[in-house]
Amino acid sequence: MVSGSFGAGHDAAAREIAIRLTEQGHLVRAWDIVDLFPARIGRLLRSAYLKQLEVSPRSWGLLLRHLEPGSTLHRAATRALGMTARRLLSATAGADLIVSTHPFASQALGRLRAGERLTTPVVTYLTDLSVHSLWVHRGVDLHLALHEVAARQAREWGGRATVIEPLVPYAVPAGLADRADYRVAWGLEPDSRIALVVGGSLGIGDLAATAADIAASGLAVPVVLCGRNEALRARLARLDGVVALGWRSDLAGLMQASDCVVQNAGGFTSLEALATGVPVLTYRCIPGHGLTNAAALEEAGLVPWARDVVALSTLLSRAFAGAWPRPLATRPAQTLVGALTLAPTAVPA
Numbered sequence: 194m195v196s197g198s199f200g201a202g203h204d205a206a207a208r209e210i211a212i213r214l215t216e217q218g219h220l221v222r223a224w225d226i227v228d229l230f231p232a233r234i235g236r237l238l239r240s241a242y243l244k245q246l247e248v249s250p251r252s253w254g255l256l257l258r259h260l261e262p263g264s265t266l267h268r269a270a271t272r273a274l275g276m277t278a279r280r281l282l283s284a285t286a287g288a289d290l291i292v293s294t295h296p297f298a299s300q301a302l303g304r305l306r307a308g309e310r311l312t313t314p315v316v317t318y319l320t321d322l323s324v325h326s327l328w329v330h331r332g333v334d335l336h337l338a339l340h341e342v343a344a345r346q347a348r349e350w351g352g353r354a355t356v357i358e359p360l361v362p363y364a365v366p367a368g369l370a371d372r373a374d375y376r377v378a379w380g381l382e383p384d385s386r387i388a389l390v391v392g393g394s395l396g397i398g399d400l401a402a403t404a405a406d407i408a409a410s411g412l413a414v415p416v417v418l419c420g421r422n423e424a425l426r427a428r429l430a431r432l433d434g435v436v437a438l439g440w441r442s443d444l445a446g447l448m449q450a451s452d453c454v455v456q457n458a459g460g461f462t463s464l465e466a467l468a469t470g471v472p473v474l475t476y477r478c479i480p481g482h483g484l485t486n487a488a489a490l491e492e493a494g495l496v497p498w499a500r501d502v503v504a505l506s507t508l509l510s511r512a513f514a515g516a517w518p519r520p521l522a523t524r525p526a527q528t529l530v531g532a533l534t535l536a537p538t539a540v541p542a
Contacts, residue, residue: 194207194210194211194221194222194223194224194291194292194293194294195223195224195225195226195229195281195284195291195293195302196223196224196225196294196295196298197225197226197227197294197295197296197297197298198225198227198239199227199239199242199243200243200393200394200460201393201394201420201461202320202393202394202461203294203295203320203461204225204294205461206294206360206461207223207292207294208223209360209361209362210294210318210360211223213360213529213530214529217530222284222288224284224285226277226295226297226298226301227239229280229281229284230276230280231276231280234276235277246395246479247395247397251480255480256481257325257481260326261326262326267327270300271300271327274297274300274301275301275304277297277298278301278304278305278310281298281301282305282311285311289313289314290314290533291313291314291316292315292317293315294318295320296325296327296328297327299315299317299327299328299329299333300327300330302315302330302332303315303330303331303332304330304332305332306330306332306334307330307332308332315332315334316333316334316335316336316337317329317330317335317336317337318337318360319336319338319339319343319347319354320460320461321343321459321482321486321489322342322343322459322486322489322490322493322495323342323343323459323482323485323486323488324336324338324343324346324347324350325482325485326350328347329347329351330352331351331352333352333353335355335532335533336352336353336354337356337357338354338357339358339359339360340356340489340493340495341356341493342489342493343356343489355527355532356527357527357528357531357532358528358529359467359468360529361461361465361468362445371449371450372449372450374450375387375446379436381414381436385414386412386414387451387452387453388407388412388413388414388415388416388451388452388454388455388509389416389418389447389448389453389455389471390403390404390407390417390418390455391418391454391455391456391462391463391466392417392418392419392420392422392456392457392479393460393462394420394421394440395421395422396417396419396420396421396422396425396426397458397479398457398458398477398478398483399477400417400419401417401432403455403457403476403477404417404429404435405432406476406502406505407509408432408433408434408435409502410502410505410506412509412510412513413452413453413513414435415435415436416435416436416438416451417429417435417436418444418447419437419439420439420440421439425437426438426439444465445465445469448465448466448469448471449469449471452471452472452512452513453471453472453473453474453509453513454466454471454473454474455473455474455475455476456473456474457475457478457479457483458478458479458482458483459478459482459487459489459490459496460482460486463486463490463496467495467496472512472517473495473496474496474499474505474508474512475487475490475496475497475498476499476505478498497511
């Protein structure tokens with residue numbers, strides 16, 4: 194497994210894949226592409242990316258739009274990722290299969306595979322529903338998507354793709370008592386409507402404005418997952434009618450205790466919410482992959498996109514009334530191990 198610790202979603206997907214392959218009797222080793230850059234370049238890239246999302250998220254969206262294959266920026270980016278080649282070859286030596294959950298790893302591995310420096314089959318698991326150009330390399334043997342929308346986009350970039358089951362942790366359905374316990378812990382009435390606001394592990398985006406809009410609607414109490422963003426948590430804790438939470442390990446329980454989830458990026462947290470069957474909607478999405486994921490999730494019929502405060506109130510009312518799309522967890526698809534038989538790997542069904 195080669196992931197990338199740019200946020201928590203890519204690592205979470207890698208862990209889930211490792212769990213499922215280990216259950217099938219396979220030996221799994223995990224690497225972070227950040228650690229496979231020479232010197233401290235990977236860590237500097239990670240810090241720059243996270244700071245960019247915090248300070249100027251619009252510039253991230255602009256950057257993604259200029260990463261078309263054949264562009265100067267795309268060529269420069271893929272060449273730069275080639276500096277991981279030596280350590281990637283060393284890390285993956287002796288493996289029967291390599292699975293990537295981050296576009297940087299996929300590009301570097303695809304280049305090695307296309308150049309015949311790497312003979313081990315490579316599979317990319319697409320953690321998002323929208324697929325930008327760095328996710329796909331023709332040298333990668335197979336791209337695994339959670340919906341046909343993502344698979345189609347991967348094919349349009351020149352990759353081979355198939356749809357598989359959503360690779361998120363299995364959740365035990367919460368009972369009414371469990372839901373009430375969360376509300377009591379937050380100082381709320383047991384029958385309060387809860388809108389869980391998420392912004393990934395770093396609490397990125399206009400979460401404060403989202404919470405204020407939900408509170409102003411009078412339809413639900415906004416409970417905001419701030420992740421590791423302690424500054425955001427401190428700011429929200431001063432607002433009336435808002436519950437601010439820090440980093441939590443009981444994410445599935447929180448989601449099932451809520452009446453809906455409001456997301457802004459379409460990443461792994463959104464997939465976890467979909468798998469629980471809780472209504473999910475997009476609001477105030479972050480630029481770049483947040484916007485493209487919002488469009489892809491809406492096209493797939495999985496997550497409606499509220500583009501303004503009026504639409505937000507309408508969608509919240511629909512969510513609480515039970516008028517919602519069928520959750521992702523009920524959609525039939527291939528299993529992970531079954532899909533891997535489509536690539537020339539040593540992983541049996």
